[in-house]
Amino acid sequence: MISNNIQALLRQNQATMEGSKVNMDYCRLTQSGFSRKTHDLAIQIADQYADRDDHVVYLYDVPEQELLELASSIMSHDLMFASEAMGADNSQFEKSILPALALYLNKPADRDLEIEYLAKLKSGIISYYGETIEQLLNDAYMEIR
Secondary structure: HHHHHHHHHHHHHHHHHHOOOOOOOOOOOOOOOOHHHHHHHHHHHHHHHOOOOOOOOOHHHHHHHHHHHHHHHHHHHHHHHHHHHOOOHHHHHHHHHHHHHHHHHHHOHHHHHHHHHHHHHHHHHHHHHHHHHHHHHHHHHHHOO
């Protein structure tokens, strides 16, 4: 159930990206190699949450939903990077994601276990992409400054 929701989100983002790729000249990629959609989303988030005094974007100032939206955009752009975030390459996988998944799969009707698994998964993905997101947001902020 949860994995279907995540897969649907990834498919939706992938379809959006593919629909916007007319050709490589038209689909401007940023210096970091992400799609225009990812770049524009980073600009929007950076503009809204940047610490104007420090000239930086702190991840703890950005709401989880927006971090997840940016992570989803990154994942749909690079499927290898996405598989790393969802598997053993992610340090949170063995510590929290896999144990929460095992508990949930043992009692799939338990709504609390489902919520706990989803929370661990989201947290693990944000943690895995943290440095990438932070760099992307700070690059975006420097661009609009």
